[in-house]
Every structure is written in structure tokens, then in C-alpha cells.
Amino acid sequence: MPLLPGRRIAGTAVTLAIPGPDSTLLHHALGLLRPGGDVLVVDRLGDDRHAFWDGSVTLAAKVAGAKGGVVDGPCTDLAEIRASDFPLWCRGIASITTRIHDLGGPLNYPVAIGGAVVMPGDAVLADESGVLVLPAAEAEAEAREALRRQERGRFTEARLAEGGKLGELSGASLKVAASSS
Numbered sequence: 218m219p220l221l222p223g224r225r226i227a228g229t230a231v232t233l234a235i236p237g238p239d240s241t242l243l244h245h246a247l248g249l250l251r252p253g254g255d256v257l258v259v260d261r262l263g264d265d266r267h268a269f270w271d272g273s274v275t276l277a278a279k280v281a282g283a284k285g286g287v288v289d290g291p292c293t294d295l296a297e298i299r300a301s302d303f304p305l306w307c308r309g310i311a312s313i314t315t316r317i318h319d320l321g322g323p324l325n326y327p328v329a330i331g332g333a334v335v336m337p338g339d340a341v342l343a344d345e346s347g348v349l350v351l352p353a354a355e356a357e358a359e360a361r362e363a364l365r366r367q368e369r370g371r372f373t374e375a376r377l378a379e380g381g382k383l384g385e386l387s388g389a390s391l392k393v394a395a396s397s398s
Contacts, residue, residue: 220295222345224304228256228284230339230350235322236262240269240315242322247274249324252282256341258350260328261290268311272297279303287341287348289330306348 231250235242246257257278261269270286272294278286285304291311292298298305325337333350335341340356342349351359373386384390 218306219345220298220305220307225344226256226285226304227342228254230258230335230337230341231255232258232325232328232335232337233322234260234262234328236320237264238267238315239318239320241317241319242324243274246324247277247281250281250283254284256284257286258328258330258335258341259288260330261288264290265308266311267313267315268293269315270305270307271314275301275303285343287330287343306343
């Protein structure tokens with residue numbers, strides 16, 4: 218879920234996988250981000266108890282120039298995150314936070330976010346509807362297709378505003394009629 222409604226980002230995945238109550242690798246990785254293009258994508262390895270991202274991490278990511286963050290787990294300090302205007306997606310909010318325990322975890326290795334595999338360097342697109350990750354080599358073609366679909370959607374909306382029927386415009390009514398015969 219987005220913590221800043223209405224925000225959109227596009228960037229390059231920097232991946233982390235960090236277990237349980239630890240945030241050591243996160244603190245380290247924040248110093249390695251490239252300004253203006255990186256999105257920190259964090260697999261919490263199933264931990265939904267410990268808030269891994271807080272107001273201080275948000276400020277550090279923003280100062281480092283990150284485009285945004287995606288955490289497959291909870292965050293905390295919602296008011297600070299929103300005040301920072303830093304785009305962040307997470308699974309919810311929790312009050313129990315992580316500490317510097319140095320439990321390990323990989324940096325820039327494949328991770329799983331919401332059940333999808335994310336590779337370092339993948340393209341990350343996120344908005345109020347969620348997060349899309351795809352291989353960088355496919356990003357341009359997918360972006361062109363998305364723009365084409367948006368244009369088709371605007372055309373359909375204009376026809377609906379003129380009194381058109383969605384089933385006729387989409388072809389659904391023809392399919393239903395054909396299957397009924």
C-alpha cells in the first residue's frame with residue numbers, strides 16, 4: 218500500500234533481504250544508493266511484526282537521492298514519512314521496530330516482494346494502485362503498451378460520456394450474445 222497517495226515513481230531496483238528484528242544491512246545500503254534513480258526494494262523474509270522502515274530511514278533515503286522504497290513488511294512513523302514527502306510502499310504499520318543486530322542478508326540478490334521475484338536492476342513502477350516490477354529490457358515496450366491502453370481508455374470514457382454502453386464498446390455484449398446462442 219502506498220503511504221503517500223497520489224505519488225508515482227519509476228526507478229531501478231536495489232534489493233535487500235533482511236531477517237526479523239534486524240536493520241543493519243538497510244542502514245549500510247542507504248549509503249550506496251545512486252541519486253535520482255534507485256528504488257530500495259526490501260524483502261522482509263516473511264516478518265510482519267517488526268517495522269523495518271521509520272522516519273530516520275526515510276530521511277536517509279531521501280537525502281541519498283532514492284526515488285522511493287518498497288518494503289514487503291510493515292513500517293512505522295507514518296506522520297514523519299508523510300511529512301517527508303518520500304514515496305514509500307509497505308504492507309502496513311507496526312510499532313515494534315528493528316535494531317542493529319547484524320543478522321546478515323543479501324544485498325542486490327533476487328528477492329520476493331508480494332510473491333513476485335525482483336532482480337537487482339529491474340524496473341520498478343509504483344503508484345496508488347500498487348507496485349509493478351519488470352525486467353529492465355522489457356520496460357520500454359511495456360511503457361509504450363501502457364500508454365496505448367491509457368489512450369484507448371480515454372476514448373472509451375469519451376464514448377461512455379456520450380451515452381455508449383460499456384458492453385458494446387468492449388465487445389463483452391457480443392461475446393455474451395454469441396455464447397447464449
